[in-house]
Amino acid sequence: MKSAALYRAQPRGESPAFQPLYRQIKALITQSLVSGEWRPGEPIPSEIELASRYSVSQGTVRKAVGELAEERVLVRQQGKGTFVATYAGERSQFPFLRINPDAEPMRELTARLLGLERGRDPAAARLLGLSSTATTFLLKRLLMINDRAACYEEIRLPAARFKGLSATVVEQHECMLYSMYEARFGVRMLQAEERVKAVLAPREVAAILHCVPGTPMLLIERVAFTYGQEPSELRRCYCDSQEHHYRNAITG
Numbered sequence: 001m002k003s004a005a006l007y008r009a010q011p012r013g014e015s016p017a018f019q020p021l022y023r024q025i026k027a028l029i030t031q032s033l034v035s036g037e038w039r040p041g042e043p044i045p046s047e048i049e050l051a052s053r054y055s056v057s058q059g060t061v062r063k064a065v066g067e068l069a070e071e072r073v074l075v076r077q078q079g080k081g082t083f084v085a086t087y088a089g090e091r092s093q094f095p096f097l098r099i100n101p102d103a104e105p106m107r108e109l110t111a112r113l114l115g116l117e118r119g120r121d122p123a124a125a126r127l128l129g130l131s132s133t134a135t136t137f138l139l140k141r142l143l144m145i146n147d148r149a150a151c152y153e154e155i156r157l158p159a160a161r162f163k164g165l166s167a168t169v170v171e172q173h174e175c176m177l178y179s180m181y182e183a184r185f186g187v188r189m190l191q192a193e194e195r196v197k198a199v200l201a202p203r204e205v206a207a208i209l210h211c212v213p214g215t216p217m218l219l220i221e222r223v224a225f226t227y228g229q230e231p232s233e234l235r236r237c238y239c240d241s242q243e244h245h246y247r248n249a250i251t252g
Helices: 021-035 047-054 058-070 122-127 167-172 177-185 203-209
Strands: 074-077 081-084 099-101 109-120 135-145 148-158 191-200 216-226 230-240 244-246
Touching: 021 047, 021 058, 047 058, 058 074, 099 135, 099 148, 109 167, 122 230, 148 203, 167 177, 203 230, 230 244
Parallel strands: none
Antiparallel strands: 074 081, 099 244, 109 135, 135 148, 148 230, 191 216, 216 230
């Protein structure tokens, strides 16, 4: 899986120091999102207010905000203002899931918590851009598609970013993780990088997915990123490929 050597947002300040100007305003707005100044679903200041804050023209702010809106980081609502994008109220609570049933449409998609623990995993910490001694949460989850076990997931999260995470919190959100990340921790996942390979089901995974050990299945490994391209979730997902397939739309 890809290492966490990523581009970072510039440190926060009240005036950008180099060109292009609107890109630096974009970085400063992004840094405010990283720090939690404006949380998902909340409005950001008006273009006039932001222009005064950063000592630039309103047109420069408009271009920066427009690019963030195109990237779906912000959402413009005519007559109301500009808001931080959120998964709340969206139809899909699984924005990066590409698994579909073979023989029928997807009617229902639910999740069940299997376990949550806290500890140290140097390999996972490295992929999350953390020190090898950093603490992470390990969350285990079962996804059900049309009432059938479809995917078993192991999800690792930085403990420092998700302070207060517990099984009770997860179950309060019906194991819908991305909406929970936003509502409880102010973390919105914007993009992900993943790799997919064919594997044979380990015994413990086969037991969870009700199949024979050694059954062919898909293993999807994914790193999801929040504002400023910060890696904030590491996921390993075993998917039943006997009755499901991986489907993705590709545009060039």
